[in-house]
Amino acid sequence: MSAVPAIRPQYRPQTSPAPRRRTQTNAPARPTLRVVEKPRTNFGSLILVRAFTFAFLVGGSYLASVLGGQVMVEKTRRDVIRAIERTRASQAAIDPLKSQIRLAQDSREVQKWAVANGFVAPEWAPAPSSQESHLAAKKTPR
Numbered sequence: 001m002s003a004v005p006a007i008r009p010q011y012r013p014q015t016s017p018a019p020r021r022r023t024q025t026n027a028p029a030r031p032t033l034r035v036v037e038k039p040r041t042n043f044g045s046l047i048l049v050r051a052f053t054f055a056f057l058v059g060g061s062y063l064a065s066v067l068g069g070q071v072m073v074e075k076t077r078r079d080v081i082r083a084i085e086r087t088r089a090s091q092a093a094i095d096p097l098k099s100q101i102r103l104a105q106d107s108r109e110v111q112k113w114a115v116a117n118g119f120v121a122p123e124w125a126p127a128p129s130s131q132e133s134h135l136a137a138k139k140t141p142r
Helices: 043-105 107-116 128-140
Strands: none
Touching: 043 107
């Protein structure tokens, strides 16, 4: 069992022993009309709130677009740097090939290679073989 009593005593508010005095007036009391007033809208604060909201939205969109633009510019700058590096690397790879092509096109180098590999430059026009003359004779109309 608990120590709290099951029935709680109810207390009455104290009343003053002396009655209140009323002032009597000779004029009959006029009834007052109760007018329900709508809460007044403070247009100044409403305009201020809307102006701050508009400024916040405009400022936020401006900052977002500026940040996006900076990101795009930085990305483009890095792409350009990578492209320049690739161009330099390809030029470095092409330069030895160009020098080999120049050597292969040089007439003195070609003659040296031909002599080293057993080729001899003809100084006279070759005579047609018998088979070539036989085929040429067949093609001519009689």
